[in-house]
Amino acid sequence: MRKVTTLVAILAATLILSGCQLKFPLSKQTNPPATQITTPETEVGTPKKSAHYESNTPAHGTILAGVPINVVINFNFDLASPSKIEIKKDGVDFGVGETAIDPNKLTMRRKMDPAAPEGIYKVAYNACWPDGTCHDGSFEFAINRAKAGTFVDMTGQNEVSINLKNFMFEPKNVRIKKGTKVTWTNSDSTAHYVNTDSHPAHTYILDMNSQALEESQTYSYTFETAGIYPYHCSAHASTMAGNILVE
Ligand SMILES: [Cu+2]
Secondary structure (H helix, E strand, O other), X not given: OXXXXXXXXHHHHHHHHHOOOOOOHHHHOOOOOOOEOOOOHHHHOOOEOOOOEEEEEOOOOXXXXXXXXXXXXXXXXXXXXXXXXXXXXXXXXXXXXXXXXXXXXOEEEEEEOOOOOOEEEEEEEEEEXXXXXXXXXXXXXXXXXXXXXXXXXXXXXXXXXXXEEOOEEEOOEEEEOOOEEEEEEEOOOOOEOOEXXXXXXXXXXXXOEXXXXXXXXXXXXXXXXXXXXXXXXXXXXXXXXXXXXXX
């Protein structure tokens, strides 16, 4: 409970510091990524990492402009039943359906209720192995729809273009409507990628991963499910990142 209270305090302080109730100051920073809370990790609660844990999406401490389509956790060991993910806010689980283990057995995921309210979510998971042992872990993220106010509104278009230029996605954060085809074009002489989070697992949405894009090459993906899609370039993962909010 203390961790949650602390995170609420940090959110409130962020609002005050920004001088505007509708904008987070971190939205205009390029490093760290726009969705990352900039306070030390210990202040938002330390994630508990289970044995064989590798990464998760949403990342711990992230403030999202929309509801994640699913919560995804990656491991370096084969998962087995009854591995389970809970996505709780105020004791209510906003996960939808059963936790699923991907065919490669290294990733488990659970869909999230698209109508989930704003606030702080605690993900508690139990990762189980073929020998029947299980280990628990946890992390936190937040949903604040006001963050969408800083996204470029492209909801009036059926097709949207994003430029990969100067090691950035331009525009970095966009709002689109469901069914929109997004085309990324590399305008740098360096190869870039379009990779769904996390890095380097790229598992948030498995089919949204491009090959290497050389200069002037393009990659397209059509977004059919509403929600927030954090993504990055795997060659420049620490600095080159963006978000697609599908409404
Ligand atoms: Cu890149």
